[in-house]
Amino acid sequence: MTDGNLAVIGLGSIGSMALWQASRLTGSVVGFEAQSPAHARSAVGGDTRLFRMIYRGNPDLYPILERSRDLWAELEAETGQNILTRCGGLSIGTADGPYLTALLETTRTNGADHEILSREEMAERYPQHNLREDDIAVYDPHAGALRTDRAVTAAVAAAQANGATVHTNTPIDSITETDDGVVITSGEKTWTFENVIVSSGGWSQRLMPGYLTAATQTKRIFLTWFVAKDGAEFTPDRFPIFIRISGDRSMYGAPAVDGVTVKATLDGRGTATPQADAVPRELTPAEITETIETVTEFFPGLFPNIVRSDAFPDLFTTDGHPLLGRISEDSRIYCATGFSGAGFKNATGFGEIAAHEALGKQTFTGLDFVRPQRFRTR
Ligand SMILES: Cc1cc2nc3c(=O)[nH]c(=O)nc-3n(C[C@H](O)[C@H](O)[C@H](O)COP(=O)(O)OP(=O)(O)OC[C@H]3O[C@@H](n4cnc5c(N)ncnc54)[C@H](O)[C@@H]3O)c2cc1C
DSSP states (O other): OOSEEEEEEOOSHHHHHHHHHHHHHOSOEEEEOSSOTTOTTSTTOSSEEEEOSOOSSOGGGHHHHHHHHHHHHHHHHHHOOOOEEOOOEEEEEETTSHHHHHHHHHHHHHTOOOEEEOHHHHHHHOTTSOOOTTEEEEEETTOEEEEHHHHHHHHHHHHHHTTOEEEOSOOOOEEEEETTEEEEEETTEEEEEEEEEEOOGGGGGGGSOHHHHTTEEEEEEEEEEEEBSSGGGGSTTTOOEEEEEETTEEEEEEOOTTSSEEEEESOOOOEEOSOGGGOOOSOOHHHHHHHHHHHHHHOTTBOSSOOEEEEEEEEEETTSOOEEEESSTTOSEEEEEOOTTOOGGGHHHHHHHHHHHHTTOOOOSOOGGGOGGGGOOO
């Protein structure tokens, strides 16, 4: 006898979604969270994450994005919560520059809906952006801002309503595979499960085999917020989420979903941080200077003072793709981590893949690029 079909270790962005999806498949799923779901020091912190269907990079991600978009709507319908503010999105950059060229190539390969806006069209529709002479934009009608804490809380509640059990303030210390199942411990307590998902975000290295520890690094990503001179200019109906790379400067952000502060942040570059529990929250003088210089140039309608800032951990892989799959072919331990600063938009899709595969069901094909085995040295 085991304590259940499946344990999900870490109920943050992806673990909460895996728990919700698993609860639709089995009445025997148990979630373990070191603190509480959506706690403020996890990668859920900072109110919002960008959701967008147009991007530059691997087209294999696109079917997962499509599925994630459907699942965000399902989560909203099932829980009655407003999670994705569908305000559209802008990718802004130098016309014919490397950023927009690569983005349009991926977008056309994927067949994603989009609209190219000339500099003049941008200036008329979105005057909040102070454009350079050679800037244009690509509009994504399906983009928006995800309310992170609401999403994670809703998914855990939906899972519990389906019969899932949740243990909060229960950090898992060890995971061991035995003939009877996978044994997990927290202090003096021990449980045995048929399958385990490790979805512990920036803390996952402690629970992963050496070959995955070597291929990953916990990094700190910071966020900054500003106050608008005219708040009405930056509401979700007037100001889509944006990513901008203009020459030597870059920034991304979201509208004032709280009615007051606009998120405008240097691009999601992470800096290595040894401990997910102790991510430095203060910005460095260099981070402050570059942020203020960029906001001053890009947004004359924002007061160029950082009114709020914070920083959070995420686990990065050396190739920037997630870790989704069993740690070895015949293992019952499944990794769902390593989302490398880009995982939230796909949290529903990644959570569904993890729950289904950990329970022996298939979802997508063509997932070799996320499999942990790619990091095995022969
Ligand atoms: C500042 C910032 C901005 C970002 N912006 C975007 C964006 O705009 N769009 C986008 O798509 N992505 C974005 N990302 C990336 C995205 O937020 C992350 O990839 C994603 O949230 C990671 O989710 P996770 O479930 O792996 O980790 P988390 O959400 O951090 O969850 C891990 C959970 O595991 C728990 N845990 C840890 N150890 C244990 C243990 N031993 N036992 C039990 N529980 C444990 C933790 O307490 C935590 O709750 C951003 C990330 C950051 C940090």
